[in-house]
Amino acid sequence: MAVLSDVEKVPCSNCLNRGKANGMFDIKWLFIASVIAFEVGSVLCGAAHDMSTVIVGRAISGVGGAGIYCGGLTYISVTTSERERPLYLSGIAVVWGVGSVLGPLIGGAFAQSSATWRWSFYINPVIAGVLAPAFLFCMPSIVLTDAPLVQKLRNTDWLAIVVFFGGSISYTMAITFGGSVYPFNSGSEIGLWVATGVLLLAFVGVTIFHPGVSSSDKLYPSHFMRSLELNILQLQIFLSAGSMITTIYYAPLLFQFTRGDGALEAGVRLLPLISMIVFFSVANGGIMPIHGYHMPWYVFGNAMTLVGSALMYTSDAHTSTSRLYAYTALIGIGVGSFITAGFAVVQAQLPAHEVNNAVGFMSIGQSLGQISILAIAGTLFQNIGAEKLRRILPSASQAEIQQLLAGTTSAYFQSLSGANREEVIEQIALSISNVFALIMAAAALGLVTSLFLS
Numbered sequence: 001m002a003v004l005s006d007v008e009k010v011p012c013s014n015c016l017n018r019g020k021a022n023g024m025f026d027i028k029w030l031f032i033a034s035v036i037a038f039e040v041g042s043v044l045c046g047a048a049h050d051m052s053t054v055i056v057g058r059a060i061s062g063v064g065g066a067g068i069y070c071g072g073l074t075y076i077s078v079t080t081s082e083r084e085r086p087l088y089l090s091g092i093a094v095v096w097g098v099g100s101v102l103g104p105l106i107g108g109a110f111a112q113s114s115a116t117w118r119w120s121f122y123i124n125p126v127i128a129g130v131l132a133p134a135f136l137f138c139m140p141s142i143v144l145t146d147a148p149l150v151q152k153l154r155n156t157d158w159l160a161i162v163v164f165f166g167g168s169i170s171y172t173m174a175i176t177f178g179g180s181v182y183p184f185n186s187g188s189e190i191g192l193w194v195a196t197g198v199l200l201l202a203f204v205g206v207t208i209f210h211p212g213v214s215s216s217d218k219l220y221p222s223h224f225m226r227s228l229e230l231n232i233l234q235l236q237i238f239l240s241a242g243s244m245i246t247t248i249y250y251a252p253l254l255f256q257f258t259r260g261d262g263a264l265e266a267g268v269r270l271l272p273l274i275s276m277i278v279f280f281s282v283a284n285g286g287i288m289p290i291h292g293y294h295m296p297w298y299v300f301g302n303a304m305t306l307v308g309s310a311l312m313y314t315s316d317a318h319t320s321t322s323r324l325y326a327y328t329a330l331i332g333i334g335v336g337s338f339i340t341a342g343f344a345v346v347q348a349q350l351p352a353h354e355v356n357n358a359v360g361f362m363s364i365g366q367s368l369g370q371i372s373i374l375a376i377a378g379t380l381f382q383n384i385g386a387e388k389l390r391r392i393l394p395s396a397s398q399a400e401i402q403q404l405l406a407g408t409t410s411a412y413f414q415s416l417s418g419a420n421r422e423e424v425i426e427q428i429a430l431s432i433s434n435v436f437a438l439i440m441a442a443a444a445l446g447l448v449t450s451l452f453l454s
Helices: 002-012 015-024 027-047 051-079 085-112 119-137 149-155 158-177 187-209 222-226 228-259 263-268 271-291 295-313 321-336 341-348 352-392 398-406 411-415 418-450
Strands: none
Touching: 015 027, 015 051, 015 158, 015 352, 027 051, 027 119, 051 085, 051 341, 051 352, 085 119, 085 263, 085 271, 085 341, 158 187, 158 352, 222 228, 228 263, 228 271, 228 295, 228 321, 228 341, 228 352, 228 418, 271 295, 271 321, 271 341, 295 321, 295 418, 341 352, 352 398, 352 418, 398 411, 398 418
16 A cells, blocks of 8 residues: 555656646646546556556556646646736635545445446546546647747756656655555665665756756756745745645544544545635635735744644544544644645746746645655654554554554454453554644744745
């Protein structure tokens, strides 16, 4: 499962390439090509009869999904005014929120019906087919760079693309596999981190010293690094995206362990979190352009995330459902207050021809934040949980401990006495609540750095 998760994350770290491509070629056809890639991957997953096919399909879907996301952001950015842009960008949060609620419900319904889980994937090309006329006839063709194809290909920073892609693969594998697939002190894990470090240094060197590519054509907009404001905004989306995805993952897990929820019920319990993210994203998009100040949104949002995550940190197996709803709603208010704002704010501070670079710059921060913070949270949960369970079940093997951390349906959990089951659930609930210390730290860092925004 770690491998399956990993192949989805690597293409999402390819947002820099996507952002640069959107600045060179027709955005419409790049977007349509990404949709096709996503649907091809979905069909492969739906038709799969072995895990290898599923992995390939998910990887292709990841590549397509990254293109759809970056393409959508770029489309909105180049077709709206500076005043309109925040509200339209917040619409992405609305669509994401609806999908986050309906996705588990529809997928679960398929899995429990005669259609089977395969239609959870097959439904994607059906939706794309319905929307195909809009893609073909309603979306305008937009080319931001007027140059011959040969010149565009010659100006592409191919070396940086290869180095960055290799580095993103190494980093994602290292941070995802560490502690779950490979022991931290194993040769494989150390090798992945060494490769990540070497490729990172190589990428920095290529970005700064590569003589064959002009500064405007370099893959990473290194001139952005001279702006404290832009760096803080990228850090903010890194922290908030990681906090959001970690809460989305671990809040339902807490309900599954303590309330015996299935995947469907646990997904529905995300409604307070997601509804607040959507509402405050739209509120930010509508109000921020009126007064023109973005710093207060970041300060308020980080403060609310800090409070909500601190309260989640105090939760246990006996915390009431209403309290857990309230705590996650506070995190949703905090994250929603500025999760999409950064894309509009960065673009407002840059010339129009830098739109694609701005989208790539912020998207890579968002993607790496989700990968990094969720992976660290997973390591914390596994290590803290294993330590707590060994105290109450000293005779349990490592494999049995891992079974308990994976859920309450394992044969080993069912073999425990009633008292031991309750103790296991209590300790796992505490392990999940400890994960929110990471979100507290992220929100605290975000709060401090937001004070330096203009």
